[in-house]
Each structure stands twice: as C-alpha cells, then as structure tokens.
Amino acid sequence: MITMKTINASDLAQRDAFFTSLDKRTGETNQRVTETVSEIIRTVKEGGDQAVKNYTLKFDGSLPEYYEVPRDVINDAMTEADPAFVDAMLNAIENVRDFHQRQVQEGFIHALPNGVILGQRVRGLERVGLYVPGGTAAYPSSVIMNAVPAKIAGVKEIIMVTPPCKDGTPNPDILVAAGLCGVDRVFLSGGAQAIAALAYGTEEIPKVDKIVGPGNIFVATAKKLLYGVVDIDMIAGPSEVLVMADETADPKFVAADLMSQAEHDVLASAILVTTSAELAEKVQAEINRQVQYLSRKEIIEKSMNEYGAVLLCNTREEATVLANMVAPEHLEVLMESPMELLGALDNAGSVFLGAYASEPLGDYYAGPNHVLPTSGTARFFSPLGVQSFTKRSSYTYYTKDALHAAKDDIVLIANKEGLTAHANAITVRFEKEEK
Amino acid sequence: MITMKTINASDLAQRDAFFTSLDKRTGETNQRVTETVSEIIRTVKEGGDQAVKNYTLKFDGSLPEYYEVPRDVINDAMTEADPAFVDAMLNAIENVRDFHQRQVQEGFIHALPNGVILGQRVRGLERVGLYVPGGTAAYPSSVIMNAVPAKIAGVKEIIMVTPPCKDGTPNPDILVAAGLCGVDRVFLSGGAQAIAALAYGTEEIPKVDKIVGPGNIFVATAKKLLYGVVDIDMIAGPSEVLVMADETADPKFVAADLMSQAEHDVLASAILVTTSAELAEKVQAEINRQVQYLSRKEIIEKSMNEYGAVLLCNTREEATVLANMVAPEHLEVLMESPMELLGALDNAGSVFLGAYASEPLGDYYAGPNHVLPTSGTARFFSPLGVQSFTKRSSYTYYTKDALHAAKDDIVLIANKEGLTAHANAITVRFEKEEK
Numbered sequence: 001m002i003t004m005k006t007i008n009a010s011d012l013a014q015r016d017a018f019f020t021s022l023d024k025r026t027g028e029t030n031q032r033v034t035e036t037v038s039e040i041i042r043t044v045k046e047g048g049d050q051a052v053k054n055y056t057l058k059f060d061g062s063l064p065e066y067y068e069v070p071r072d073v074i075n076d077a078m079t080e081a082d083p084a085f086v087d088a089m090l091n092a093i094e095n096v097r098d099f100h101q102r103q104v105q106e107g108f109i110h111a112l113p114n115g116v117i118l119g120q121r122v123r124g125l126e127r128v129g130l131y132v133p134g135g136t137a138a139y140p141s142s143v144i145m146n147a148v149p150a151k152i153a154g155v156k157e158i159i160m161v162t163p164p165c166k167d168g169t170p171n172p173d174i175l176v177a178a179g180l181c182g183v184d185r186v187f188l189s190g191g192a193q194a195i196a197a198l199a200y201g202t203e204e205i206p207k208v209d210k211i212v213g214p215g216n217i218f219v220a221t222a223k224k225l226l227y228g229v230v231d232i233d234m235i236a237g238p239s240e241v242l243v244m245a246d247e248t249a250d251p252k253f254v255a256a257d258l259m260s261q262a263e264h265d266v267l268a269s270a271i272l273v274t275t276s277a278e279l280a281e282k283v284q285a286e287i288n289r290q291v292q293y294l295s296r297k298e299i300i301e302k303s304m305n306e307y308g309a310v311l312l313c314n315t316r317e318e319a320t321v322l323a324n325m326v327a328p329e330h331l332e333v334l335m336e337s338p339m340e341l342l343g344a345l346d347n348a349g350s351v352f353l354g355a356y357a358s359e360p361l362g363d364y365y366a367g368p369n370h371v372l373p374t375s376g377t378a379r380f381f382s383p384l385g386v387q388s389f390t391k392r393s394s395y396t397y398y399t400k401d402a403l404h405a406a407k408d409d410i411v412l413i414a415n416k417e418g419l420t421a422h423a424n425a426i427t428v429r430f431e432k433e434e435k
Numbered sequence: 436m437i438t439m440k441t442i443n444a445s446d447l448a449q450r451d452a453f454f455t456s457l458d459k460r461t462g463e464t465n466q467r468v469t470e471t472v473s474e475i476i477r478t479v480k481e482g483g484d485q486a487v488k489n490y491t492l493k494f495d496g497s498l499p500e501y502y503e504v505p506r507d508v509i510n511d512a513m514t515e516a517d518p519a520f521v522d523a524m525l526n527a528i529e530n531v532r533d534f535h536q537r538q539v540q541e542g543f544i545h546a547l548p549n550g551v552i553l554g555q556r557v558r559g560l561e562r563v564g565l566y567v568p569g570g571t572a573a574y575p576s577s578v579i580m581n582a583v584p585a586k587i588a589g590v591k592e593i594i595m596v597t598p599p600c601k602d603g604t605p606n607p608d609i610l611v612a613a614g615l616c617g618v619d620r621v622f623l624s625g626g627a628q629a630i631a632a633l634a635y636g637t638e639e640i641p642k643v644d645k646i647v648g649p650g651n652i653f654v655a656t657a658k659k660l661l662y663g664v665v666d667i668d669m670i671a672g673p674s675e676v677l678v679m680a681d682e683t684a685d686p687k688f689v690a691a692d693l694m695s696q697a698e699h700d701v702l703a704s705a706i707l708v709t710t711s712a713e714l715a716e717k718v719q720a721e722i723n724r725q726v727q728y729l730s731r732k733e734i735i736e737k738s739m740n741e742y743g744a745v746l747l748c749n750t751r752e753e754a755t756v757l758a759n760m761v762a763p764e765h766l767e768v769l770m771e772s773p774m775e776l777l778g779a780l781d782n783a784g785s786v787f788l789g790a791y792a793s794e795p796l797g798d799y800y801a802g803p804n805h806v807l808p809t810s811g812t813a814r815f816f817s818p819l820g821v822q823s824f825t826k827r828s829s830y831t832y833y834t835k836d837a838l839h840a841a842k843d844d845i846v847l848i849a850n851k852e853g854l855t856a857h858a859n860a861i862t863v864r865f866e867k868e869e870k
Contacts, residue, residue, distance in 0.1 A: 088844035102543050139852050209815040231815040256860040263856035295855045351830040356838040360857040364848045367553050368829035380644040380666040382827040392817040394803035395786040403791040409523035413799045417574050420730045421698035422795035425691040
C-alpha cells in the first residue's frame, strides 16, 4: 500500500520538514569508501593495467573475456541485435543529435580598426572517458546521452569502460549503443580502478581529459577524488520528479509519471503539487492500482512512502513558487495552458509541458539530455550538453600604438595593486622612446 | 641572482622531471585546515551572523567599522577617489564588458510542424557571492573580472564579502571597484566564515547560488567543502606563464613578462620555450637587470629559481608541442607571424599574440577574463565567463499523436533496461484505445 504524505503547502512547518527530509537524502561522504578508493587510485596510478586486472580478479573473482573489446565483436553485436531495438536506438540518437546540435557555441573574433584582435576559441576536448555501469543498471540510453553530445562537441576519442556480465562477456545492448554512437574503444573494466585508469592512463587504457557517466558509490568517489586531475561531470545525487497538476490532469497519467521516477531508487522522490484535492485522491488510488503490475514494485513502494508527497495549494502561482523552491531534476506541468507557465519556472533541469510530455519520453527519446542536476542543484547547475565537452580559450593581439594608448591606465592599476613587475612589463616596451 | 634552469627539450628525462616538479606545486589537502574550516561552516550554519562576528573577533581581534557597508560610504569612495584611477577602471570595465557581451549564449526553441516543441532556456543565476581578499592581495581588477560577466549573464544580485583593512575600515579601492561594477551589497567579513554565510545565508547576509573569487587556503577549503550546497568557480592553483619566443623576440620584453607572472607567488611558474639559445641568454641577463628595481624582487627570485625554466627546442612546431603539454594559464607567443600559430595551440587559458600583447594587458585591460584555469587544467577547464553565471534548462512539449508515433520505440528501450514503470507511463496514455 502506497500512501504519499499529504501536506497543505500553507502549513510552512510541515512543508519545510518535508523539504529538509529531501535534503537529507544526499549522503555524507563515506570515510571507509574514501580510504578504499584512495588506495585503489594510488595502486592503479603506479601499477597500470596489471593493477586494474588484479582488482578485477579480487572483486569479481575472474577476468572478463576481453580487456579491450575487439572492433569486430562490437560490429557483430550490432548485426546480431534485434532490428527493432537498433531502429529504436537510431531514432533516439537522431532526436538527441538534432537537439544537441542546436547547443553548439562557436568561437568569435573581434578585430578592431586599430589592428587589435580579441577573440575566443571553443573546441572539443581531446579525449573523454565514459563509464557505463553493468548488471541491472546497464542502460544503453545512458551511452546515447553522453556520447552524442561529446561527438557533436568535437571530442576526438571516446573511451568506454564498463564491467562485463556475470559470465565475463560484454553486455550486448551496451555494445550496440557504443557502436551506434561512435564510441572509439571499449574496455571491460569497472569500479574505481577503471576510473583511475582513465584519469592517469595505463599501458593500454588512454589517459582522458574528462570522465562522465553514472556509477555506484566507488565510482562516484573515485571521480570526486580525481576531479582536477581530470574534469568530471556532476556527481549525481538522488533524483526527483515534481508534477504540477490541476483539475484538468488525468490521474492515470500523473500516477504513472510519478512512479516512473520512483522506480529508479529507494531514495528517489516523486512530488505532486496540485490545486485539486480531488485529483490528489484519484492519483493515490491510481498509484495503488497500477503499481500491481510493475516489476520494480518494492522500490516504488519504498521511495513513494518515504520521499513521495502531495503538496496542496490554491493557485497556479503558488504551485510555481513551490516548484522553484524544490528545483527538481524533472518538472512536469499537467495544467491548463502549460506553456504559459514556462517563463516563471526558474529552477528545473528539464521541464515537461502538457499531458503527453511524460518524463520517460525525455529519458529516452525526445532529444534533450537526461543527465540532469539532481537534489535541488538545478538552482545553479545545468543539464549535460555539448558545452560539457568543450573548452574555451581567449586570445589577444595588440599593436604597439594600441598598447601605448592603454599604457597609463594599466600602469596606474598595477601600481595600485602593488604589482610593479606588471607595470614594468608595459613600461619596458616604451623605455627607449621615453628616456 | 636568478638562474632559470636550462633544459634541452629533446632530453626527455630532464624535461619530464621539470614537468613533474610543476605538478607537485599543487598542494595536498591540508587535514588540519579542513577540520578547522568544517567546524567554522557548522557553527555559522547554525549561529548565523553572531557566529560570523564571533569568528571575526577571534581571528582579527576586533569588529570592523561596518558589518554591511552603507551605500553612501560606497558612493563617497567613488567621489573621493583619484579621478585618474576611476577613469582607468572605467576604461577597463568597458573593454571587459565589450568582450564578455560576445560570449552571451541565447536559448532556443525548435518547434516542429507536428506540434512538438523542444527548447533550451539560458538564464542568469539569481544571486552570486563574490569574495575579495583584503590586505596586500586586495585587487580591484578581480572585482571587474568577476562582477562584469555576472552582470552580463543577468545575475540579479551580487553580494560582496571582503575583510576590512587593519584599522577596521573598508578598502577604498575595492569600494570604488564595487561601485563601478554594480555590486549590490558589500559586507566587511572575510575568511571561511564569510563563505559559509554566503552558502547558507544568515539573518543579514543573503544565501547565494554561486560563490566566486580568489582567497587564501581557508577560503579555498570552505568553497571546496560547500561545493554542491552552492556552485563555485574553480579552485585556483599556482599559476603559470609560458612564453614562446624565437630570435625575433626582444629579450627585454620576454624578461619583463616572465617576471610579471613570477611576482604573484613563490609557487608561480615562468617558462620560456625558445628556438634561440642566444635569446635565452639575453633574457636571463635582462631578468637580473630589471629585477633590481621591482618591489617584489624576493618573490620573483624564489619562484624563478625554483619553478622557472628555459626549454630549448629546434622548431616552432616543437615549441607548440611543448606549450600544449604544459597547458599554461597564460601563453605568450613572441615569434614571427604569431597568428599563424593560434590554430595549433590547443591548451591554454589565454593566448597573447605578438610583441605588444603582454600578459598584464590581459590581467587588467584588454577584455578577456583574467580568471583562468591554472596548473595544466587548461586541457579541460575554461576561463571564467558569462556562461559561468548562467544555468541552462531544457523543455519539451509533445502532442498525443507525436507520443503515439514514438510509443513503441520508447517502450522497447524501457523494457530492455528493465524499467517497466517507464514503459507504463507511456502505455497508460493509450490504454483505453488499445484495450
């Protein structure tokens, strides 16, 4: 039996107690995990591939079929796959590519009449590492959402690391996704040791500039510890969906969408913000009806009873304020004229508007990225995108006359800051003339 | 006496030993500092302004003249300032604004003929905190480089925190910079306690979404620990300049530019990469001549003797390879036809081309940002810019027909991933019709 707690949004104490419970989902750093991972990182940095393989033996009991998966094995996986799956993936890739191509930011040049040239270059990172979890969390859609924007950004080489299946073979769905998305090399290696190998490079695994992709606490901790040695994507915390709904919403749809988020994780949060108490009741009934035939029923029950909630409010405006306060990863608007609310929704990773923009549509298919800021960080973080795989740099060319015209200002500010060598670098260029 | 070590770039052992010594400048996290700062954060989170003031009393011995600097004190500082300084600052602000306005990235909408709407919004963060160090490291230019791009990004409120001068009064140059750049509020508070106040908010200091600006190890550690509660800019490590020069370069200019970086910090690194052994010798002589009249002579001597180097190579191409390996914060090209090299320079925060684009020109004046990725992180990090102060979010509107057309693909992928509640969220929308 699932009972989402019902909170009257005007009861500030109750409301804030619920928000605080959401914040608490973000676990403290685990000291023991940090120590274990630190040692793995040190060992792999020094020991290279042999160290990686030793850890695989230690943790998994055996070595996988391949260390690097040969190209023809990837090609065979694509040929042998269910054609309907390949088609579905190709359609998803096309949509994701089409959306992300619109994110491309070009560099610029600003050439002044006096000969001064200023500009900015934007380029793809040289090499990116993509972690793909194994087991039940082997998600081909995750390959699409990471590899497609990297390719569009101009990343020259994508190196995937992923643990093998229990029998030591590569997961065929992941290979299909890797093949279709243009991943360059695939290594059957998982855990913190694979992250360390990507960060420092080994004899066989190339050193990368950035590591992306989800993973368990060992993978996440390794990424956190190696941040700065390489760049990383965000550390994903427990995720949320917040559905804003009024009396026009179909309770079946609302119930299904809340559960599609809740099935991810017992820490996931599904929140209904509604102006209609009647709708809320119907949604609760629908949840208990639909959950019966869902395979991840237990996870859904746990997360909805613990972190699910119905927030009752009086107006659309109040609902908007609540959504902005939660700053959810996914925000659905099942209200009349949903587009009219877009401009007021300040904090959300991805916004789904109307009765047919169900969250799973975004997870797989529509085009926007599904790697989104979680746990309220949409206040300041952004979805993964093309710019996550680029670096900018600026450039400056000055003429002698232009520098001469700027000289007094620069020297004055430099001296104010007590940096006389800065001032000297300008004045020395005009030494002869002014002596 | 300054002697930059001379390394023949083809001697790989010697070259790599030098590169390793540069990497080692990045200090280990200091355990004792981390503990102290963690306690300060906890105390300020609970105790608010009183806790901030208690720490100020404890560390500085007295409270400053104001907690929040009144608006008329800021206005008076601008009126009473040396008009030449105000003019120089205004000119710098104009250049920085002009450059950064070109970085603005607009959102987009992609409306399809079938009624589907996809898009991306780009908006400024709501509120940003700017830390400005006090004492000898009180740099008005730092206010410009942080506040101007924030304003262009559309940040609604900039809150500055800065320690007072020794006598408890605000630093007038910093107030002038704050006033000219449109900083909204200024609090006389420094150290980790000021960072914690910005992250959580106190009775008087508003909670912000992102904290930027340089600071000592306590400030940097507080930012690192609070990353996730708020966004932060990069943690700046020891900085570098790398000058590529051939026989056409003026040794006086090269020497002066190397020292302008070296004066920042005993850990700063100044590297000359040159095809001309003759130039290298003249540069060393010039350094020892010019350093005599520079106020930060001791810092320059230390950093150049320890982390300075001349890398001798044979061709422009070799010099380019070396520059890309170091991935310096600042890269100067004092070679013939410098613009021709731009496209080959992959890794640098800011590139200065030609004899008159001296690094201090970029620190204060030309327009590009001076907050740059340090210690080789230009391989994957970017300069501070307008996009550092924005967040993106995506949005999706779908019609019933469009979702119906996508249904089978989505359901297939969801089932492959074992996420049946995801599949259910799509199928439930067409339940009646297909039963």
